[in-house]
Each structure stands twice: as C-alpha cells, then as structure tokens.
Amino acid sequence: xxGRKKKTQISVYLEPDVMTMLSDYVARREQPMSLxxxxxxxxxxxxxxxxxxxxxxxxxxxxxxxxxxxxxxDVGISVETLAVFVRFWLTSTPAxxxxxxxxxxxxxxxxxxxxxxxxxxxxxxxxxxRQEVSExxxxxxxGQASARAGMHGE
Numbered sequence: 001x002x003g004r005k006k007k008t009q010i011s012v013y014l015e016p017d018v019m020t021m022l023s024d025y026v027a028r029r030e031q032p033m034s035l036x037x038x039x040x041x042x043x044x045x046x047x048x049x050x051x052x053x054x055x056x057x058x059x060x061x062x063x064x065x066x067x068x069x070x071x072x073x074d075v076g077i078s079v080e081t082l083a084v085f086v087r088f089w090l091t092s093t094p095a096x097x098x099x100x101x102x103x104x105x106x107x108x109x110x111x112x113x114x115x116x117x118x119x120x121x122x123x124x125x126x127x128x129x130r131q132e133v134s135e136x137x138x139x140x141x142x143g144q145a146s147a148r149a150g151m152h153g154e
Contacts, residue, residue, distance in 0.1 A: 014022065026033045043049055096104055 022033065022036065026036055029036070095101075
C-alpha cells in the first residue's frame with residue numbers, strides 16, 4: 001500500500017438515461033463502475049481533450065467546406081447550362097403563327113410529362129451530368145467557349 005494515494009469518494013446525480021448507459025457499459029466491459037467513471041472524468045478534464053475536440057471539429061468543417069465548394073461548382077455548371085440552353089433555344093426557335101401555337105401548347109403538356117418521367121429515371125439511376133462534365137473543361141484559352149462549341153456543333 002506504500003506509494004498509493006488514497007481516493008476521495010464523491011456523490012453525483014445522473015440523469016436516468018445516462019445512468020442506464022453507464023450501467024450497460026460497465027456490464028459489457030466487466031469493469032468496476034468507479035474505474036469507468038474515473039477514466040471518463042479524467043478524459044473530460046484532460047488538456048488533450050480540448051485539442052482532440054478542436055481537431056475533430058476542424059476536420060468536420062474541412063469536409064463541409066469541400067462539399068460546399070463542390071456544391072458551388074455544380075450550381076455554377078447548372079446555371080451556365082440553363083443559360084446556354086435558353087440562349088440557344090431563343091435564337092433558333094421561330095415564333096409560331098396562332099393556329100400552330102395552339103397545337104404546340106396542346107402537345108407541350110404531353111412532352112413535359114415525358115420530360116419529367118425521363119428526368120426522374122435519370123436521377124434515379126445516374127450517372128449525373130455533373131459527374132460526366134470534366135472539371136478541366138477550362139483547358140482551352142477561352143474556357144467555356146470550348147464546352148459551348150460542342151453543344152452547338154460549332
């Protein structure tokens with residue numbers, strides 16, 4: 001018993017669910033409850049604990065930052081794609097005379113339903129357009145023009 005410090009007894013109050021988790025842990029590990037609680041308190045009070053938590057938080061923030069960067073890129077691709085399509089459609093589609101316009105509106109609902117169905121299939125099975133678009137499209141001197149030229153057949 002020489003060299004060993006005398007331990008101090010304390011009383012604490014725990015929420016029932018915390019006590020249940022503690023009891024279950026102690027039973028699974030077959031360790032004395034006081035040993036488990038002492039280790040938990042020592043870990044919580046350890047100066048390394050704050051550094052460890054900060055490192056975990058920094059890692060998670062880095063992951064979120066990378067996801068946000070990819071999301072910004074994907075949204076940019078989507079907006080640019082829509083803008084190119086609208087510009088192309090507006091410049092290449094002549095206005096229809098009224099009798100033909102009425103027929104076109106009647107057919108539009110049917111075509112729209114087919115589009116939504118095809119889009120649903122595409123989203124369900126992939127691959128996604130953003131996965132097909134190369135991230136190095138900007139290799140040409142004017143960047144986006146090379147991607148547009150392929151879309152316009154230029």
